[in-house]
Amino acid sequence: MIYRLITLLLWPVLLIYTIRISIRDRDRRYLLQRLGFGYGKSHDNYIWIHCASVGEVNTYLPLHHQLLTLLPDSHFIISTNTTTGASTVLRQDLQRTEHRYLPVESASAISRFLESVNIQQCLIMETEIWPLLYQQCSNRNISISIINARLSHRTLNANRFIKSIYKHSLTQVDKILCKSEKELNNFRQLGAENSRLAVAGNLKFAYSNNDDNISAISLNNIPYWLAASTHNDEEFQLAQLWQKIDEKILLVIVPRHPNRSEQIQKQLRNLAIPFAVRSKQQTINKETRIYLADTLGELKQFMLGAEFVFIGGSLIKHGGQNILEAARMKKASICGPHMYNFTDELELLIKSEGCIQIQNIEQLKATIMMFLEKPEITDRLGSNASQAVQQQGNVINNYIELLTLKELN
Secondary structure, three states: OHHHHHHHHHHHHHHHHHHHHHHHHOOHHHHHHHOOOOOOOOOOEEEEEEOOOHHHHHHHHHHHHHHHHHOOOOEEEEEEOOHHHHHHHHHHOOOOEEEEEOOOOOHHHHHHHHHOOEEEEEEEEOOOOOHHHHHHHHHOOOEEEEEEEOOOHHHHOOOHHHHHHHHHHHOOOOEEEEOOHHHHHHHHHHOOOHHHEEEOOOHHHOOOHHHHHOOOOOOOOOOEEEEEEEOOOHHHHHHHHHHOOOOOOEEEEEEOOHHHHHHHHHHHHHHOOOEEEOOOOOOOOOOOOEEEOOOOOOHHHHHHHOOOEEEOOOOOOOOOOOOHHHHHOOOOEEEOOOOHHHHHHHHHHHHOOOEEEOOOHHHHHHHHHHHHHOHHHHHHHHHHHHHHHHOOOOOHHHHHHHHOHHHHO
């Protein structure tokens, strides 16, 4: 009851935020569906998968391709919280799969969403625990499984009241398929029952054959290194660093959220560093030092064409971004000190000598210079990283077995 009261008090804030994002991204469907409207009525039975945003969608997709093959008569819904997550889903053009936005944490909005479709089972990716949503699914006998389950840094450090709410929500979950033994213990400490817990492995290690069709982006045969999925302030730090390095190689920045492009361009102009912007179709010349790739859906192609990769979200206290995509492409990678959302993946690659973690911007400069002067080191790190990922095997089979396909049908 206290939690319900809190959500009611926060409703004006949620409404304003939703309207703001809808206007910013020019997405009327986002506004309607986040408020529980505009879904339309469907009479098919669906398996529903919720992925918060781009990272979760990309992690889940290899499993989805397998489910499409194994369940040829089933229909699916993939929901996201963000417009970038929606774009990622829609670009896949997946068979028998719809995209919907998850309603905000409001009893009425959630009820309208669940009444619009017949859901057999719900799969929640990674960290999403929504008490009202879980309660309504339980009331409707919708089976919930958390897959690639992990607990965020924020959840683990929440106060006693919030943890008690999460503990209650976990009693409404049938299965918690954790990505590692460490995460299983974290869920156990939060109060999850042992009967609901299992280690299935890290879906980020899963491989999709669809990636075989990716072609590297070549920028007029100019060599470049890539800053992948960067966040606010990282672009500025990297640009300042790049001003101090006089090398005939291009820095390509792919921001995690392309809608920040104008903000990044302003920072680059203030530094008076020559740059070009992909969304404006600006050409690269011999004076260009930075190329801002502010588009969606091209990160993997840029990664494939890069000499080496810096993993964004790690210079600031964001927790890092997926480090395995670069490893799978045999790319040497560098990450900053803040990788707490990817500790298992980072531990594997460091142990395998497949990446380098730096602690400050000066160490980053030294590592970049080493990579540029000794390309054989980048080749060796990339090869080590690729082998480390391949040795993890195919975790998808674990999930297929533990999810019990009979239930999914």
